[in-house]
Amino acid sequence: MxxxxxxxxxxxxxxxxxxxxxxxxxxxxxxxxxxxxxxxxxxxxxxxxxxxxxxxxxxxxxxxxxxxxxxxxxxxxxxxxxxxxxxxxxxxxxxxxxxxxxxxxxxxxxxxxxxxxxxxxxxxxxxxxxxxxxxxxxxxxxxxxxTNFYNEFTSSDVDFSKTVKGNISIIPQSGVLGNVFIDWASVGQKIGFSK
Missing domain, CATH: 3.40.50.720 (NAD(P)-binding Rossmann-like Domain)
Incomplete structure (x- = not known):
């Protein structure tokens, strides 16, 4: 058995x-x-x-x-x-x-x-x-x-006064390019992010 x-x-x-x-x-x-x-x-x-x-x-x-x-x-x-x-x-x-x-x-x-x-x-x-x-x-x-845009925790360098909260999360291969993308999307396009 x-x-x-x-x-x-x-x-x-x-x-x-x-x-x-x-x-x-x-x-x-x-x-x-x-x-x-x-x-x-x-x-x-x-x-x-x-x-x-x-x-x-x-x-x-x-x-x-x-x-x-x-x-x-x-x-x-x-x-x-x-x-x-x-x-x-x-x-x-x-x-x-x-x-x-x-x-x-x-x-x-x-x-x-x-x-x-x-x-x-x-x-x-x-x-x-x-x-x-x-x-x-x-x-x-x-x-x-x-980076968590909702509670404003970051281990990076993020200016939360310029970001928009939203429902999109990203995992970029490059942190620098990820930050540039977030800046472009938040400031220029008003696209919001979650994490």
């Missing part, structure tokens, strides 16, 4: 990606108050309604907010981590996020397999192994991230 095998096909928890679009808490790893990569996202999120924690190895404050040396030092659960550190530091940052039980990560940092350089390809392979062995969700590397 064959034994019945029961499969748990309830992936609702695993497939719920709301923390990417409406995170209850955010850590910006590599937050910056200097005009460089990460400056605008850091400034926007720290001054938004979203509970945001800047993480910086050497600074005690970022835009007047307490900065943490490591995501592990944050005394709160974190829904979403936005990683802006150099590519050589990303793998460790992701490992720290896994240890912190972060639900999702956006890696905006570039310099991985797309370079064709063996060392950087290895970094990306390490990231893939971390994802396979954990329940963490990652968008990236080398991306501008997520």
């Amino acid at each position: 064959e034994k019945e095998i029961k499969h748990n096909n309830d992936n609702s928890e695993r497939n719920n990606l709301n923390f990417f679009f409406a995170p209850s808490s955010i850590a910006i790893i590599g937050a910056s108050d200097s005009p460089r990569f990460g400056f605008w996202n850091t400034k926007y999120l720290l001054n938004s309604k979203f509970k945001t924690y800047p993480v910086h190895l050497y600074k005690d404050k970022i835009f007047g907010h307490k900065a943490y040396k490591n995501i592990m030092d944050i005394p709160d659960n974190i829904d979403l981590a936005i990683i802006l550190v150099g590519n050589e530091s990303v793998v460790q940052a992701v490992k720290d996020c896994v240890d912190k039980h972060v639900k999702g990560i956006i890696i905006e940092t570039a310099g991985f397999a797309e370079t064709g350089i063996k060392r950087y390809i290895k970094y990306q392979e390490e990231l893939e192994e971390i994802v396979k062995s954990s329940n963490i969700h990652i968008i990236g590397p080398n991306c501008v991230g997520i």
Whole structure:
């Protein structure tokens, strides 16, 4: 007699990606108050309604907010981590996020397999192994991230005063071209977007 095998096909928890679009808490790893990569996202999120924690190895404050040396030092659960550190530091940052039980990560940092350089390809392979062995969700590397036009969450550089809310969501291959398209559609054509 064959034994019945029961499969748990309830992936609702695993497939719920709301923390990417409406995170209850955010850590910006590599937050910056200097005009460089990460400056605008850091400034926007720290001054938004979203509970945001800047993480910086050497600074005690970022835009007047307490900065943490490591995501592990944050005394709160974190829904979403936005990683802006150099590519050589990303793998460790992701490992720290896994240890912190972060639900999702956006890696905006570039310099991985797309370079064709063996060392950087290895970094990306390490990231893939971390994802396979954990329940963490990652968008990236080398991306501008997520924008939700309804709650005005963005990990990118979006001027919500110039956008129109609507029912269209886009997933562009290029973040820069996606942003140009959104600007053109919102300002010139009054086409609204959701995400």
